[in-house]
Amino acid sequence: MSELIGVLLVFWALWAADGVRFAANGLFNLFGLGRRAGVHEMTWHLPHGWPAGWRATCPDIPFSISPAGIANRAVGVAGREGSSVPVARAWRWEEIKETRVEKGWVLVNGGSFYRDTGHITAGGLLSLAQMEPVARTRRIEAWVGRCVRPAHLRRRQRVLQARTGTLAMLNTLFFLLAVALTIYLASDFSAELPKRWSDFIGRTLPLYAGYLLLLHVAAVGFAVRAMKRLKAARPDNRGTALFSAAMLPPQAMRLRAVVGEAWFPLQHPLAYALAFAREKEREAIVFQTLADLRWPLGGEKDSPLAREVTAWFHARLAQHVAVALQIAHVDEQKLFALPRADSEESVSYCPRCRSQFVAGRTQCSSDGVKLVPLKEVE
Ligand SMILES: [Zn+2]
Numbered sequence: 001m002s003e004l005i006g007v008l009l010v011f012w013a014l015w016a017a018d019g020v021r022f023a024a025n026g027l028f029n030l031f032g033l034g035r036r037a038g039v040h041e042m043t044w045h046l047p048h049g050w051p052a053g054w055r056a057t058c059p060d061i062p063f064s065i066s067p068a069g070i071a072n073r074a075v076g077v078a079g080r081e082g083s084s085v086p087v088a089r090a091w092r093w094e095e096i097k098e099t100r101v102e103k104g105w106v107l108v109n110g111g112s113f114y115r116d117t118g119h120i121t122a123g124g125l126l127s128l129a130q131m132e133p134v135a136r137t138r139r140i141e142a143w144v145g146r147c148v149r150p151a152h153l154r155r156r157q158r159v160l161q162a163r164t165g166t167l168a169m170l171n172t173l174f175f176l177l178a179v180a181l182t183i184y185l186a187s188d189f190s191a192e193l194p195k196r197w198s199d200f201i202g203r204t205l206p207l208y209a210g211y212l213l214l215l216h217v218a219a220v221g222f223a224v225r226a227m228k229r230l231k232a233a234r235p236d237n238r239g240t241a242l243f244s245a246a247m248l249p250p251q252a253m254r255l256r257a258v259v260g261e262a263w264f265p266l267q268h269p270l271a272y273a274l275a276f277a278r279e280k281e282r283e284a285i286v287f288q289t290l291a292d293l294r295w296p297l298g299g300e301k302d303s304p305l306a307r308e309v310t311a312w313f314h315a316r317l318a319q320h321v322a323v324a325l326q327i328a329h330v331d332e333q334k335l336f337a338l339p340r341a342d343s344e345e346s347v348s349y350c351p352r353c354r355s356q357f358v359a360g361r362t363q364c365s366s367d368g369v370k371l372v373p374l375k376e377v378e
Pocket of ligand 1: 350351352353354355364365366367368369
């Protein structure tokens with residue numbers, strides 16, 4: 001019996017390890033159950049247990065793009081770090097001759113350019129560069145428009161839910177059976193039962209193992225079918241994930257999440273927050289994005305081209321964000337309302353990070369933004 005317990009331990013350890021996630025800063029993880037999801041920007045995550053859940057990730061857009069060219073300064077960033085390049089690099093479209101990916105970065109003409117988030121792949125960038133200017137401008141405008149579409153994300157979630165219903169049910173059954181079996185074997189429950197019963201259960205254990213195997217095979221089959229029907233909307237490694245899940249049953253208990261991950265297109269994190277997040281998380285992400293649009297950091301030393309590209313993208317993104325916020329009935333005034341003073345001495349605050357300051361300062365000490373008086377001037 002003790003060997004069995006060892007096997008079970010390994011089984012659940014593999015299950016847990018598969019769910020732990022590590023991520024760079026500025027990457028939002030979504031763990032969804034039905035129409036709602038937790039949207040968190042964290043560097044690591046514990047596994048979420050329930051087999052019928054879904055998962056998505058959404059990094060910030062690491063560049064600015066315009067009809068003139070592309071710059072590696074991010075604007076309207078939802079992540080806490082904000083845009084972090086000291087001096088942005090920019091390329092005119094005509095100058096881009098060669099692109100590739102190396103160690104998670106997109107390289108342009110041999111130089112490291114932006115983090116390869118998948119928003120625009122190296123290949124996509126090169127084909128933009130090779131397009132006719134008029135067609136390219138149209139393509140860029142359309143791309144920016146697609147960055148903030150929460151309604152589209154919600155639709156995708158509904159389709160995923162519908163197309164993976166059987167799959168989620170099989171996974172849930174497998175999960176519950178595995179939990180029941182673990183509890184039975186790990187506890188002394190069998191000793192409590194009349195001998196006749198525990199003998200019977202002991203004899204039929206191989207049968208349960210057979211049921212589990214059948215459930216596993218069926219789930220993988222359904223997952224392969226769902227993957228074919230739900231075409232990837234972003235760079236995709238579902239094939240590999242599914243293959244390893246097929247080989248290792250403990251990693252095959254979140255197949256809806258595996259199939260769904262690439263089905264969600266890469267948009268701005270704000271779109272994901274508006275589509276799925278709960279009130280508080282949603283407010284935080286909306287605030288952060290708007291604050292970065294209103295009081296952008298850095299850029300003073302950027303080249304004229306980088307500034308031009310950034311300004312164009314900033315204006316377009318702000319437009320699309322404003323429309324999405326209006327549709328979602330977000331009250332911007334309330335988000336940016338004058339805070340209450342922390343103490344008697346506080347006289348001003350930073351509108352970007354909400355830190356408060358005593359008399360004698362005009363700029364925020366952490367981001368350099370001009371301070372605003374805490375009380376309305378009478
Ligand atoms: Zn500040």
